[in-house]
Amino acid sequence: MSRVENQYAEAQQYLAGGVSSSTRVNQAIGRPLFFDRAAGCRVWDLDGREYIDLCCSHGATLIGHGDERVRAAVEEALERGAACSYENELHTNLARLLCETVPCLELVRFTGSGTEATLHCIRLARASTGRRKLLKFEGNFHGYHDQVMYSSLDEEGASLPAGEFRQLSAGMPPGLDDHLIEVPYNDVAALEQVFAERGHEIAAAICEAVYYNAGCVQPRQEWITALRQLTAQHGAILIFDEVLSAFRMAPGGAQQHLGVTPDLCTIGKAVGGGYPLSVFGGRREIMERLMPQGDSQHSGTYNGHPSAVAAATAAISIYRETDFYAHVNQVGKRLFDGLNQQFQRHGVDAHVQGLGARFGVYFGIGEEVRDYRTALRHDREKMLRFIASSISEGVYFHDYGGVACHHGFCRATEIADVDEALERLDRAIGKM
Numbered sequence: 001m002s003r004v005e006n007q008y009a010e011a012q013q014y015l016a017g018g019v020s021s022s023t024r025v026n027q028a029i030g031r032p033l034f035f036d037r038a039a040g041c042r043v044w045d046l047d048g049r050e051y052i053d054l055c056c057s058h059g060a061t062l063i064g065h066g067d068e069r070v071r072a073a074v075e076e077a078l079e080r081g082a083a084c085s086y087e088n089e090l091h092t093n094l095a096r097l098l099c100e101t102v103p104c105l106e107l108v109r110f111t112g113s114g115t116e117a118t119l120h121c122i123r124l125a126r127a128s129t130g131r132r133k134l135l136k137f138e139g140n141f142h143g144y145h146d147q148v149m150y151s152s153l154d155e156e157g158a159s160l161p162a163g164e165f166r167q168l169s170a171g172m173p174p175g176l177d178d179h180l181i182e183v184p185y186n187d188v189a190a191l192e193q194v195f196a197e198r199g200h201e202i203a204a205a206i207c208e209a210v211y212y213n214a215g216c217v218q219p220r221q222e223w224i225t226a227l228r229q230l231t232a233q234h235g236a237i238l239i240f241d242e243v244l245s246a247f248r249m250a251p252g253g254a255q256q257h258l259g260v261t262p263d264l265c266t267i268g269k270a271v272g273g274g275y276p277l278s279v280f281g282g283r284r285e286i287m288e289r290l291m292p293q294g295d296s297q298h299s300g301t302y303n304g305h306p307s308a309v310a311a312a313t314a315a316i317s318i319y320r321e322t323d324f325y326a327h328v329n330q331v332g333k334r335l336f337d338g339l340n341q342q343f344q345r346h347g348v349d350a351h352v353q354g355l356g357a358r359f360g361v362y363f364g365i366g367e368e369v370r371d372y373r374t375a376l377r378h379d380r381e382k383m384l385r386f387i388a389s390s391i392s393e394g395v396y397f398h399d400y401g402g403v404a405c406h407h408g409f410c411r412a413t414e415i416a417d418v419d420e421a422l423e424r425l426d427r428a429i430g431k432m
Ligand SMILES: Cc1ncc(COP(=O)(O)O)c(C=O)c1O
Pocket: 112, 113, 114, 115, 116, 118, 141, 142, 143, 144, 208, 213, 241, 242, 243, 244, 268, 269, 278
């Protein structure tokens, strides 16, 4: 048995499912991969096999693994004792940097995970509007808490009867879906209808401003503009869930890229430069509803741990460097074009959709994916074969078990790395 297989066998004795997080089991290979070390755009498993990383910690390592500048910032925080659960000047510095970088941010708070960030935005929106309905969009992912783990579609992707929802996890109490309304993504008519009929009940609309959780689905400009106008017109709060999209294509995230400013947003993954930090924030008068000034609770022992705050400050300074996105776009173009050409050459019906440093690969769809229902038509079995074949050729992709997955690269990826990845992927596609 290999060390990876041994490790999985041992992990299963002590960790539920052999993992610390359910989606870390890569469905394409039927187990997690156990990594030994990582540097830049590469990772090595316990058997010493090297992979070019096109998962990049599910989006958290946008700079690259083990970046020296991030590491130096963390080491300095550790050197000073990393006293947690107390405020220090690092928190204010990071908050200032975030407010200067992301358009909607006037005040922020720190959390440990993206899940907590969406939960607190939703609570805050309900507190500040006195309404309870949450409008969400088909397939968009907002974390693992009980307010959002619902779908208005059945397992085959057909609509459930109006007002009915399917729970996406066992163990959720009945009734929470009473507070939800769900409509398709990118559908202006559906949006206008729901606001015309129920606008007065809606506390908040939450969306993935770039819908990366189904690969890479970009919003139509007229849809995102209508969403901004209708929420404002009906007194509902617009929340952009930028846990995954933040810093991906611009320092100010999807809101900067699209030119649409929400009232609140969440920021996760890349913000911590590979360390556990998420953020929520937005308009001053909404954020001032938080205790102790206001009456909406947000607190947590490990919120804003000094090591993660130091890492995030270093990471954001790197995202703000002038050549960061020029490099990302150059690498992205080479990778996305290269993969599309390979699929064509091998006669595989697949295409790539990408924006900034993240992308989706869609098998068997043959048209641009603009919504969840179209994404659901992808050939999952083929995608799993592609991922398994890529892993065996030394390129790491992750499957999360749901719709078409998101993949990505980091800033440490150079053109030579892309070319090497493409050579490996050419073999992988050939063997699929
Ligand atoms: C858009 C979006 N929101 C929320 C979350 C939840 O974040 P976390 O896994 O940090 O709890 C994710 C995670 O993938 C996400 O992509």
